[in-house]
Amino acid sequence: MPGGLVALLDDVAVIARTAAASVDDIGIAASRAGSKTAGVVIDDAAVTPSYVTGLDPSRELPIIGRITLGSLKNKLLILLPGALLLSWFLPQAIIFILMMGGCYLSFEGAEKVIEKLGGEKHGKTLDDKIEDPAAFEKQRTSSAIRTDLILSAEIMAITLNEVADESFIVRAGVLAIVGIAVTLFVYGAVALIVKMDDVGLHLAKKSSDFAQTIGRLLLKAMPWLLKALSFIGTIAMLWVGGGILLHGFHEIGFHGPSDWAHHVQVAVENVSGSFSGIFGWLSYASISALVGLAVGVVLTLVIHKVFMRGGAAH
Template sequence: MPSGLVALLDDVSVIARAAAASLDDVSAAAAKAGTKAAGVVIDDAAVTPSYVTEFTPDRELPVIARIAKGSLFNKLVILLPVALALSALLPGAITPLLMCGGLFLCFEGAEKVLEKLGGEKHGETLEDHPVDVASFENERVSGAIRTDLILSAEIMAIALAEVSTEGLVQQALILGVVGIAITVAVYGAVGLIVKMDDIGLHLTGKSSAFSKQVGRFLLRAMPVLLALLATVGTAAMLWVGGGIILHGLEVLGVHGPADVAHSVQHAVEAATGPLGGVLGWLAKAVLSALVGVVLGAVVAVVVHVVGHMRGAKH
């Protein structure tokens, strides 16, 4: 009996060590996959504040919390099972689906550019004094979650590509860890950004001269930062969307557009010395954004023409 118990404990210890090793592998792979997706994470963080800048202070954090919950649902309930199923059953469909998402991002970004240029405004803002504020909030949250779905799909696809050689269970664990970690990081940062003015106002009421100075700085910097983030958010939609299209075409065998972007990037890197890495990346991002503007404008024109035709029929 004692020997049987000792043998059982030995088996348990072996299983525990194997589980610990597996968790170490999962955490390492998740960190690697998350690092690969860092560019899209930054885009996600830049896009999101634009959806909450027009709310009253008491609604900012609740709106961010709703978007964060929607983001987790996107990643864990929708995208994770779909990614695993496609990886196992239909891997060739991943690229076309991502390209459709990229085209949607291009359309969203182009709409914002057209509005900035004086085009027709789409959707209410609080400046319009909407009759139903709750419906306005729901619409804004839904729009943020739709955009997050595209960015999250790109994040999960990048992560999946990094762990494609792992077993199905490990893929699921790693994608889950990446999804949760990135959501917490992005929306935690967004929460800090949109509450920066409240933090600044609180600090100005402190007795310390340093605290007052920091508070005044935060208050002055907040409008500038939000305006900058709105611009970066629009640019992010365009360069991520255009980049997805270029990469997708390359994967599907149409190398010309991506080759042009790569050639420009390498030429800029070679010509700019120590800053070559940053400026080369920037050159490629600008080209991707231009592709996004053109494609998004075409989609926007088609959408509005069809919309006006349907409106005329009714």
């Protein structure tokens, strides 16, 4: 009996050590995968405030809460099981899903650039007259959750690509950790951004001169911050989308575009001295953005000039 108990305790100890090792593996892999999704996270954080800006301030946090819940459902109930099944049965499809997401991001970014340059606007915006605020809020929330699904799919696919060689438990753990962490980070940041003007107004009414100064500064900075985020979001869409496409083309055997981009990066690094890392990265990111813009413009023209007008004609 004592021998059996000792054997059992020994087995428990082995299982505990294995579990601890798995937790360590998950933490390390999640950190590695999370860093790879940074571009999409920037894009997500920059794009989301536009869905609540201009609406009734009392509705901003509830809307962000609904989008956050929708994002968690997207990642944990739809994308995580789908990603695990994909890694089991059809791992070679991951790169093509990534490239489809890259095309979508390029299309979204190019569409925004075309609109900024005076092109035709697509969909109802805050510049239009809102006749039914409740319906408009519901439409914008649904639109935000749909956009989040695409960006979340990119995050999960990038994460899965980074841990494809890990065990099933590690893959599942990393996908869950990255999905939850990214969601809380993005929408926590969005909540802070969209309520910054309320904080500024509150501080501006304080008796303290210092508080009033900070409050007025926040109120003046808010419009500029939103414009900056809109610009950053558009650039991030093109940069991330184009970078995914360059990587995808390389993975499927079409090496020319990515090799040329890397040659330019190396050439810039060779002449940049102590700033080689920064300027090298900027050169590759710029090429990625140009690739994303080129692909996105083509997709925008095809979708809006051919498919949408063709469908309207029928």
